Amino acid sequence: MIHVENLWKRFGDKAVLKGLNLHIPRGETSIVIGRSGCGKSVLLKLVTGLMQPDGGEIRIDGEPISNVKDLNRIRRKIGMLFQSAALFDSMTVEENVGFMLSQHTNLSKREIEGIVAEKLHLVDLDGVQKLRPAELSGGMRKRVGLARAIAFNPEVILYDEPTTGLDPITGSEINRLIRNLHAKLKVTSVVVTHDMDSAFSVGTRMAMIHAGQVIASGSLDEIRMIDNAILQQFISE
Amino acid sequence: MGNDEEQSLSTQPHRRSVSVRVVGFVGGWIFKKLHGIGSAVTFVYSILSLIFRRPFQFNLLVRQLLLVGVNSLPVVLVSGIFTGMVLATQGYHQLKDLSAEGSVGRFVSVSVVKELGPMVTAFILAGRIGASITAELGTMKVTEQIDALEVMATSPIKYLVVPRFVACAIMLPLLTTFSIVFGIAGGYFTSVYILPFKMNGRFFLEQARTYIFISSVVVSLIKSSTFGMAIASVGCYKGFTISSAGGAEGVGKATTGSAVTSLIAILILDFVLNHVLYTIW
Numbered sequence: 001m002i003h004v005e006n007l008w009k010r011f012g013d014k015a016v017l018k019g020l021n022l023h024i025p026r027g028e029t030s031i032v033i034g035r036s037g038c039g040k041s042v043l044l045k046l047v048t049g050l051m052q053p054d055g056g057e058i059r060i061d062g063e064p065i066s067n068v069k070d071l072n073r074i075r076r077k078i079g080m081l082f083q084s085a086a087l088f089d090s091m092t093v094e095e096n097v098g099f100m101l102s103q104h105t106n107l108s109k110r111e112i113e114g115i116v117a118e119k120l121h122l123v124d125l126d127g128v129q130k131l132r133p134a135e136l137s138g139g140m141r142k143r144v145g146l147a148r149a150i151a152f153n154p155e156v157i158l159y160d161e162p163t164t165g166l167d168p169i170t171g172s173e174i175n176r177l178i179r180n181l182h183a184k185l186k187v188t189s190v191v192v193t194h195d196m197d198s199a200f201s202v203g204t205r206m207a208m209i210h211a212g213q214v215i216a217s218g219s220l221d222e223i224r225m226i227d228n229a230i231l232q233q234f235i236s237e
Numbered sequence: 238m239g240n241d242e243e244q245s246l247s248t249q250p251h252r253r254s255v256s257v258r259v260v261g262f263v264g265g266w267i268f269k270k271l272h273g274i275g276s277a278v279t280f281v282y283s284i285l286s287l288i289f290r291r292p293f294q295f296n297l298l299v300r301q302l303l304l305v306g307v308n309s310l311p312v313v314l315v316s317g318i319f320t321g322m323v324l325a326t327q328g329y330h331q332l333k334d335l336s337a338e339g340s341v342g343r344f345v346s347v348s349v350v351k352e353l354g355p356m357v358t359a360f361i362l363a364g365r366i367g368a369s370i371t372a373e374l375g376t377m378k379v380t381e382q383i384d385a386l387e388v389m390a391t392s393p394i395k396y397l398v399v400p401r402f403v404a405c406a407i408m409l410p411l412l413t414t415f416s417i418v419f420g421i422a423g424g425y426f427t428s429v430y431i432l433p434f435k436m437n438g439r440f441f442l443e444q445a446r447t448y449i450f451i452s453s454v455v456v457s458l459i460k461s462s463t464f465g466m467a468i469a470s471v472g473c474y475k476g477f478t479i480s481s482a483g484g485a486e487g488v489g490k491a492t493t494g495s496a497v498t499s500l501i502a503i504l505i506l507d508f509v510l511n512h513v514l515y516t517i518w
Binding site: 045048049050072073075076078080082083084086087088089099100103104152 | 376382384388
């Protein structure tokens with residue numbers, strides 16, 4: 001589904017990604033782990049075209065995103081939950097969740113309201129349509145962000161640190177939602193995190209980035225068996 | 238002699254390294270500024286290329302027209318009136334020394350139409366609207382809302398910048414018209430009722446009618462529309478170029494920078510446009 005080949009990204013003199021290779025298979029929930037500042041979030045920004053790589057290639061469904069003429073056509077296949085949820089402050093929850101539908105379809109207001117209610121129900125948030133993001137708790141904001149990410153029925157959902165900044169109970173609820181959504185929607189998911197409870201709770205595969213490269217990848221069982229001191233220290237902490 | 242030579246030889250590498258560092262610093266500074274100008278020009282080009290591209294989001298434009306125009310009207314009117322009143326008072330005292338106090342009407346109306354109407358309105362809008370655009374878009378940038386727009390296949394320039402740019406380009410001339418009318422009214426009120434001279438009201442208006450030319454009004458409106466585009470472009474550019482890691486401090490700095498840059502841009506544009514437009518007409 002997503003192929004990353006020999007990816008390079010520099011910020012000034014500092015190379016964050018140094019020839020990174022990664023394969024995200026269709027229908028799996030792949031977890032990308034690594035220490036803070038190792039380039040996990042940068043990888044998501046490169047996959048969504050928010051940043052341009054200095055070298056290498058990313059292909060989604062076989063299409064290299066750096067060469068594609070209409071990047072927005074590929075972006076419509078992607079939903080993303082940002083670390084801070086990134087809800088639009090000036091809009092209500094309903095307008096946030098229905099944003100892509102109002103921008104890219106000819107659906108009527110009533111039809112959009114119906115879809116928004118359905119997506120909010122999927123994330124266990126009924127009846128909050130008229131609230132503004134400032135009136136929501138951290139966990140609720142993440143859930144609204146999740147509802148917004150799935151509103152356009154994406155093929156791929158990207159999660160940037162989904163449980164960061166949440167208390168353990170709310171974090172577990174978000175993990176449960178990610179598992180449920182994966183089971184119901186059968187989408188390909190990429191979860192960037194350094195929360196190992198979350199990683200083993202929602203993932204089916206895992207890859208670790210260290211020193212700008214993927215040093216280990218495989219199923220969760222395979223990852224537990226790989227003989228790499230950095231990886232084993234990271235997953236056992 | 239020998240000692241001097243040795244000394245000068247020993248200080249040469251030091252001097253060279255200092256001069257290389259100075260040249261490097263100046264070169265780096267010039268490169269940075271040129272890069273900034275280049276990216277600002279590219280930004281304005283993207284705005285202009287997206288204005289006439291579908292989809293046209295009239296609801297967003299109407300919202301900005303209200304924010305820029307209707308909400309700014311009271312402050313523009315008050316500043317317009319007092320500009321005219323101050324002009325009449327100052328004009329009276331200056332012209333009295335030349336025994337030309339009867340020309341206050343001409344002095345006020347020409348000054349307000351040609352310069353003070355557009356300039357005062359643009360200055361107010363630069364502080365009020367330009368700074369608020371930077372603060373709003375800057376906050377959206379640091380909270381990843383602009384990234385979210387892009388990921389949702391929506392151009393942030395088309396969605397956020399174009400409505401603000403068009404609203405400023407339309408509303409500045411309208412607000413300037415109000416400022417001019419109320420400026421002349423302020424000058425009239427001061428000349429006729431407050432100044433010791435007690436000018437004849439009909440004479441004041443006659444002077445205004447005689448010395449306000451259509452070309453001056455057209456130039457003023459073109460200038461104010463250009464000022465509007467400059468204020469929106471600077472405000473949006475400053476908001477968009479805040480580093481995501483800048484946080485609240487970055488937003489604060491960019492907001493101040495936006496107001497200052499807009500004011501300087503308005504002054505430079507005023508000089509250039511006066512020179513060009515009054516040469517044409």
